Amino acid sequence: MNGWWSSRATAERQYQSWIGSYGSMPGARFTLVEQGADTAWIELRAWPDTKA
Helix, strand or coil: CCCCCCCHHHHHHHHHCCCCHCCCCCCEEEEEECCCCCCCCCEEEECCCCCC
């Protein structure tokens, strides 16, 4: 799934909602990213946390 929102608060809510709805699926991974001014993508959050 992909989604684009102009509001970060909306994106955060949708991110949490998708984890709740689809997080139990085998291999599920969710990443919340933001496009920076230089068009580079910046990872804000990931689930499951792969950095742990």
